[in-house]
Amino acid sequence: MEPRREAVVNAEDSFEEFYRSTRHRVVTVLYALGGDLGEAQDAAQEAYVRAWQRWSKISAYDDAEAWVRTVGYRLLVNRWRKIRNGLSAYRRHGADSATGPPSEDTVALVAALRRLPAEQRQAVVLHHLADLSVLDISKQTGTPTGTVKARLARGRKALAVLLDTSFPEEVSHA
Numbered sequence: 001m002e003p004r005r006e007a008v009v010n011a012e013d014s015f016e017e018f019y020r021s022t023r024h025r026v027v028t029v030l031y032a033l034g035g036d037l038g039e040a041q042d043a044a045q046e047a048y049v050r051a052w053q054r055w056s057k058i059s060a061y062d063d064a065e066a067w068v069r070t071v072g073y074r075l076l077v078n079r080w081r082k083i084r085n086g087l088s089a090y091r092r093h094g095a096d097s098a099t100g101p102p103s104e105d106t107v108a109l110v111a112a113l114r115r116l117p118a119e120q121r122q123a124v125v126l127h128h129l130a131d132l133s134v135l136d137i138s139k140q141t142g143t144p145t146g147t148v149k150a151r152l153a154r155g156r157k158a159l160a161v162l163l164d165t166s167f168p169e170e171v172s173h174a
Helices: 003-034 037-053 064-093 104-115 118-129 134-141 145-162
Strands: none
Touching (some): 003 037, 003 064, 104 118, 104 145, 118 134, 118 145, 134 145
């Protein structure tokens, strides 16, 4: 095995062991701090993603778990701030009276979109809801146009199955 590949494998093994041995404690602490298990799990997951992205540096820390807990806690605090700010804006401006409940079609579409892989969902939403061209999606996501087209095609096909419908074939303009 070449040295660089060996280092990557060792880093992966090291991170996996770190994750397995600390995840329960980290989620427990974040849950105790925030009071919401789902939010704690989300914050922990994001904190571990960030740790993995910097693992060569963080693995050398005396207490890498403390770093993950701190990042997770900061993520929780940021979520609380967003919620608090959203409530403040709601109190200032009130509910949008022109908006009614979502239609059954909207609920079904959102549920189906949630079942798509993230990349396909992103391509479908940006193309069909944000009305971006394949080229614009490619630039925004840093993804080759062919890949965007493939994700759109696969996403539309999966949505058709999930929604038990068919979509007309579409020629995408780059």
